[in-house]
Amino acid sequence: GRPGRTFSSSPRQTSRWNTRDTCGPQPTQDNPRVLITGQTHHNISFNVILSDIKKPPPHVFNSGPFVYADVLDYKLLRELIVNNRVTWLVHYSALLSAVGEANVALARKINITGLHNVLDLALENCLRLFVPSTIGAFGPSSPRDPAPDLCVQRPRTIYGVSKVHGELMGEYLHHKYGLDFRCLRYPGVISVNTPPGGGTTDYAVQIFHDALSTGHHECYLRPDTRLPMMHISDCHRATIEFMQAPECQLSLRTYNIAAMSFTPEEVAQEIRKHLPHLKVTYNPDSVRQTIADSWPVRFDDSNARRDWGWAPAFGLEELVSDMLRSIRDKRT
Numbered sequence: 001g002r003p004g005r006t007f008s009s010s011p012r013q014t015s016r017w018n019t020r021d022t023c024g025p026q027p028t029q030d031n032p033r034v035l036i037t038g039q040t041h042h043n044i045s046f047n048v049i050l051s052d053i054k055k056p057p058p059h060v061f062n063s064g065p066f067v068y069a070d071v072l073d074y075k076l077l078r079e080l081i082v083n084n085r086v087t088w089l090v091h092y093s094a095l096l097s098a099v100g101e102a103n104v105a106l107a108r109k110i111n112i113t114g115l116h117n118v119l120d121l122a123l124e125n126c127l128r129l130f131v132p133s134t135i136g137a138f139g140p141s142s143p144r145d146p147a148p149d150l151c152v153q154r155p156r157t158i159y160g161v162s163k164v165h166g167e168l169m170g171e172y173l174h175h176k177y178g179l180d181f182r183c184l185r186y187p188g189v190i191s192v193n194t195p196p197g198g199g200t201t202d203y204a205v206q207i208f209h210d211a212l213s214t215g216h217h218e219c220y221l222r223p224d225t226r227l228p229m230m231h232i233s234d235c236h237r238a239t240i241e242f243m244q245a246p247e248c249q250l251s252l253r254t255y256n257i258a259a260m261s262f263t264p265e266e267v268a269q270e271i272r273k274h275l276p277h278l279k280v281t282y283n284p285d286s287v288r289q290t291i292a293d294s295w296p297v298r299f300d301d302s303n304a305r306r307d308w309g310w311a312p313a314f315g316l317e318e319l320v321s322d323m324l325r326s327i328r329d330k331r332t
């Protein structure tokens with residue numbers, strides 16, 4: 001039986017892969033104890049432990065426990081989960097699309113080996129597991145306008161390949177062992193607190209900082225490159241609402257979520273309503289332009305809306321006002 005079972009020190013011999021144990025529905029999920037990997041900011045109001053391999057930025061200093069944890073260190077993660085009686089695992093650690101292309105071996109390690117550790121631990125401890133996926137899980141042969149939840153997925157980045165692998169592994173373990181795996185495909189996420197981190201959608205964060213500092217942004221994408229985007233608070237709310245949704249409401253385990261789609265030229269125009277002198281020049285970088293051209297321009301999120309009531313609060317206008325206000329507030 002599960003309770004009281006002890007494991008030897010070799011994770012590979014002790015994971016559930018070769019057992020017939022399953023994770024049945026867990027008794028109560030009202031007061032989850034949450035471990036978050038690779039994310040130094042989250043506005044969850046439950047019992048949360050944040051973890052990363054880097055010290056958090058100052059605004060996170062007082063927001064609860066923060067511990068060192070490397071997702072490649074299975075035993076350390078296991079210790080954290082057991083000692084803190086964790087019930088939900090939210091796994092954000094990953095190398096993003098552009099930085100992944102520059103470090104394929106490292107991306108494979110963190111995005112795939114790290115994910116395997118997390119999947120094994122979630123199964124072993126019957127955790128509810130959230131792993132984000134992305135518009136990057138689609139590729140040039142996917143329908144792009146809009147991309148539905150279920151369609152051809154042949155991404156051409158290591159990031160995309162690792163995310164499709166994550167979607168499929170999680171769903172497989174859900175069907176085979178009852179793992180409560182939940183996955184949302186995020187658009188480009190726009191936030192003041194999280195600096196650009198090597199993604200293809202980074203320009204959409206940088207442009208706000210440049211608009212308020214030098215008044216000039218040099219964009220690495222063409223002016224007409226349309227991509228799905230979302231304000232960080234919508235992204236956090238979607239994640240929390242999805243994690244709280246009763247299992248019986250979920251007809252899928254991996255959902256697209258959408259809020260808006262815009263091009264560099266469109267976001268620049270909206271910023272000019274507040275800062276008329278913003279100048280944007282375009283100098284497309286071939287790696288990021290090729291990646292962006294292979295991604296959906298719009299997401300079909302009708303299943304998320306129907307199954308668990310997803311609805312975004314921020315459109316382009318609200319996003320731009322909020323970003324400019326928040327950056328100004330941070331500076332004063």
Ligand code: AKB
Nearest residue numbers: 096097134199200201
């Ligand atoms: C990236 O650009 O790599 C990420 C993403 C869309 O997944 N922001």
